[in-house]
Amino acid sequence: MTATSLAPVVEGRGIVQDYAVPGSLFARAGKVRALNGIDFAVDKGKTLAIVGESGSGKSTLARIIALIDAPSGGELRIDDHPVDIARKRPGPALRSKVQMVFQNPYGSLNPRQKIGNVLMEPLVINTDMPASERRDRAEAMIKKVGLQPEHFNRYPHMFSGGQRQRIAIARALMLNPSLLVLDEPVSALDLSVQAQVLNLLADLQDEFDLTYVFVSHDLSVVRYIADEVMVISKGEAVEQGSREALFADPQHPYTRALFAATPVTDVAAIRARVERRKAARAG
Amino acid sequence: MALLNIKNLTVKFATATGSFTAVDGIDVHVDRGEVLAIVGESGSGKSVSMLAVMGLLPDTATITADEMTYDGRDISDLSATERRHLIGREITMIFQEPVASLNPSFTVGFQIEEVLRLNLGLSRHEARTRALDLFRAVGIPDPETKIDAYPHQMSGGQCQRVMIAIAIASNPRLLIADEPTTALDVTIQKQILDLLMKLQEDFGMALILITHDMGVVAETADRVVVQYQGKKMEEADVLSLFEAPQSPYTRALLSALPEHATGDRLPTVSDFFSQEVAR
Numbered sequence: 391m392t393a394t395s396l397a398p399v400v401e402g403r404g405i406v407q408d409y410a411v412p413g414s415l416f417a418r419a420g421k422v423r424a425l426n427g428i429d430f431a432v433d434k435g436k437t438l439a440i441v442g443e444s445g446s447g448k449s450t451l452a453r454i455i456a457l458i459d460a461p462s463g464g465e466l467r468i469d470d471h472p473v474d475i476a477r478k479r480p481g482p483a484l485r486s487k488v489q490m491v492f493q494n495p496y497g498s499l500n501p502r503q504k505i506g507n508v509l510m511e512p513l514v515i516n517t518d519m520p521a522s523e524r525r526d527r528a529e530a531m532i533k534k535v536g537l538q539p540e541h542f543n544r545y546p547h548m549f550s551g552g553q554r555q556r557i558a559i560a561r562a563l564m565l566n567p568s569l570l571v572l573d574e575p576v577s578a579l580d581l582s583v584q585a586q587v588l589n590l591l592a593d594l595q596d597e598f599d600l601t602y603v604f605v606s607h608d609l610s611v612v613r614y615i616a617d618e619v620m621v622i623s624k625g626e627a628v629e630q631g632s633r634e635a636l637f638a639d640p641q642h643p644y645t646r647a648l649f650a651a652t653p654v655t656d657v658a659a660i661r662a663r664v665e666r667r668k669a670a671r672a673g
Numbered sequence: 674m675a676l677l678n679i680k681n682l683t684v685k686f687a688t689a690t691g692s693f694t695a696v697d698g699i700d701v702h703v704d705r706g707e708v709l710a711i712v713g714e715s716g717s718g719k720s721v722s723m724l725a726v727m728g729l730l731p732d733t734a735t736i737t738a739d740e741m742t743y744d745g746r747d748i749s750d751l752s753a754t755e756r757r758h759l760i761g762r763e764i765t766m767i768f769q770e771p772v773a774s775l776n777p778s779f780t781v782g783f784q785i786e787e788v789l790r791l792n793l794g795l796s797r798h799e800a801r802t803r804a805l806d807l808f809r810a811v812g813i814p815d816p817e818t819k820i821d822a823y824p825h826q827m828s829g830g831q832c833q834r835v836m837i838a839i840a841i842a843s844n845p846r847l848l849i850a851d852e853p854t855t856a857l858d859v860t861i862q863k864q865i866l867d868l869l870m871k872l873q874e875d876f877g878m879a880l881i882l883i884t885h886d887m888g889v890v891a892e893t894a895d896r897v898v899v900q901y902q903g904k905k906m907e908e909a910d911v912l913s914l915f916e917a918p919q920s921p922y923t924r925a926l927l928s929a930l931p932e933h934a935t936g937d938r939l940p941t942v943s944d945f946f947s948q949e950v951a952r
Contacts, residue, residue, distance in 0.1 A: 443858040444829075551715075580714040580885050585929040585939035592938070607858050610888075614931040614939065651863035653888025655930060657916050660891050664912055667895070670874065 397470035398431035399569050399601040400455060400488075405429075406463030407450050407625075424450045426625045427464070432618070434568070435595065437602040439616035439633075441609065441648065447625040449573055452605045456490040456571040468569070482516040489562035493574035495554035499546040505532070505557055506542040512564045527564065535560040536590060552583035556590065563594065573605045588615060609652045613637055621645045675702040676847055676879050677726070677764075680740040684718070684725050687733045695721045695734075697903040701881075703847070708873060708880045710894035710911075712887065712926070718903040719883050723849050727766055728756050744846075762792050765840040769852035771832035775824040781835045782820035785842060792843050807838040811868060830861035834868070841872055848873070851883045866893055887930055891915060899923045 405428040413419030424447045432438040442448040453459045454466065460476035467473065468487060473480065492498040499508060509528035513519050519527075532541055535556040546554060555575060562570055572591070576584040588611065594600060606612050612619060612633075619636045621629040621644065629642040640646050654660075684696040696718040703709045713719040725736045726748070741749040748759065768774045776784060785807065786800040795803060801820075808816035811834040824832055833853060840848055850869065854862040870893060873880045882893055890897055890911065897914045899907040899922065907920040918924045928940045 443860050581887065581926060582714060582929045582941050585931070585941045588931070589938050589941065608931075609859070610931040647860065651860040653859075653863075653886070653892045655888055655891040655915065655927075655932065657912070660912055660915050663892070664895075664910075 398467075399434050399469060400603070401431040401467040401470075402428055402451075402455070402464065403467070404464035405451065405454060405461050405466065407447070407454065407459070408462045424625050425454075425461070428620075428622075428627050430620055430627070430630070432569075432601055432603060434601055435599045436617040437595070437604055437615055438618045438620060439604045439606060439612040440620050440622060441606060441612055442622035443607055443648075445624075446622045448605050448607075448622050451622070452490070452571050452573045452603065455488070455569075455603050457484065457488055458490070486516055486565035487567055488569045488571065489565060489567040490571040490573065491555070491558050491562050491575050494578055495551055495558050496546075496578075498558055499554060501546055504543050504545055505537075505549075508546075508557060508561055509564055512561065516565055531560045531564060534563075534594075536586075550583075551579055552587060555579060555587050559587075559590065559594070563598070566598070567600070569601045569603070571603045571605075574607070575604075576611060577606070577608065584611070591615065609648060621648070675742075676705050676707075676744060677881075678702045678740060678742045679722075679726065679738055682722055682725065682736070682738040682741070684721050684730065685735045687735070692735075695903055696725070699898075699900070699903070699905050701898065703879045703881055705846070705879055706873075706877045708870075708882065708893055708895045710882045710884060710890045710897045711900060712884060712890055712897060713900035714885055716902070717900045719900050720851050722900075723766070723851065723881060723883060727760055727764065727849070729766075761788070762843040763845055764847045764849065765843070765845040766849040766851065767833070767836045767840045767853050769855050771829055771836050771856065772824060774836055775832055777824050780821050780823055781827070781832075782822075785835065785839050788839050788842050803842070804838075807842055808835075810841070810872070811835075811838045812864075813838070828861075829857055830865065833857065833861075833865055837865075837868065837872070841876065841878075844876060845878060847879045847881070849881045849883070852885070853882070854889060855884070855886070862889075869893070887926060899926070 405425055407425040408421045408423050411420045411422055428451060430438060440448045440451060454461045457473065457475050457480050460474070465472055468484070473484065506528055509531055510524045513524045513527065529539060529542060532539060537553065537556055549557065576587050579587060592615065595602060604615055616633045619631065619633055620627050621642065623644040629636065629640065629645045636645070640649055679701045682696055682699045683694065686693045686695055699722050701722065711719045721730070724730050730736065738749055741747065743759065743764065751759065775781065782804055785804045786797070789795045789800040789803055790797070804820060805816050808820060813819050813831060813834050819827070853869065854865050857865060866889065869880065872878065882889070884890060894911045896910050897908070898905060899920065901922045906922045907914070907918065909919070914923065918927055931939060
């Protein structure tokens, strides 16, 4: 192994993001600090889960890692090279390395675009591959994510939420990325469909040695998929560590609050609740 | 005696490709002060059966039932006026998307006062006072200011609290909550569920909770109905359902919970059905 292969696929050092709040008749212009000095590193083939509630800054961080937004401060390194998209627009090579899957599979696909074209478009933009090869690649990817070849010429409205999320994942994988940023990819899905998509993500990670940054507010999903976990609250990383350590012994009060809010489905807890209720009714 | 009693409910939709049966012979009953959870995936007909009770289905739907009674009264054949007296007063409903359920052009105060004036005949002044009381009851911070806010100025959790305040404004005896927390974060979900349970106990309301989330069921329900493709798969009290699920579909749903993952893979419902068939 060479030194470069040991370096993290993606690394952030003191990432800061400020959003400008425009002034109005009654308020002066100001800024909101959405992220305040976030450090992280993800090794090849591993999954970093970013956990927090809405407004915590987890999606802001995901957008920075996916090279959509430039951070206002700090350094983002991909494959051990500093990346600053504010100074230099990323070219096809860098774009191919990092891809993103969004939360809402209903909003992230163009309703007028056939699935085949959805999948071939990244190749048209970022490579000079001939049309026939693009088509072969797209057809292979459709099969890879568990859809049928005849889906190639269909439109997004003909698919269920779970199938659309498979299409969004397929699109993200067309350029053979090494890093996939997944922003709440299963939150909009039913329980059993969620299980299928999580299984698919696990299979693809093994097959292509993919690195995931997985944004979620659902701790039960995080426990299943993550290697490392970072808990964000109000733009600060309040707790960071391996999945085992974090789930065995959460340190920060905010992490504990998240755990306390997650519904428990074990029989002892249900029995306790049912008995509490019975007692309350009798008394 | 059951508060709401429905026997053999079938709902069919006329579509371009022929008739589609969304609900196929479902029995539902809920007692006074009871929390019933109806569980199923999207397309299982769990919302449709309750929308049929509320009379909110479009004209393309054909509703048939052997019995459909509320508090001993037949509600299958009510006139529009009679239905309005029942729905919105005795039986109320809250929906999944709190932000979409509120009218963006009016303040939340106007929307709750409208209900109080039309349904309870309160004056403007009385309605304002009662609205403030309700906002306090559902835990909206700083109600005097928030009552003049528009829906877009509030968070999703706060909008859902407003919806709940509107739903309990007329002291209903039955509240139907259709996926009330699905659009919300876990911490907010916990707060809203705790609020619903507290109101349910304080007012002795019956609560029908429609959800696909087994975690929500575990935290709230007394009794559970599991539905799949318009049919009832299982009905049990909450403890027996989680302790010893009888139907293969329920077992599949429970094993698809990420926290129940034993190996590297999550069992899915289709895996489960193929196993059952192979046996």
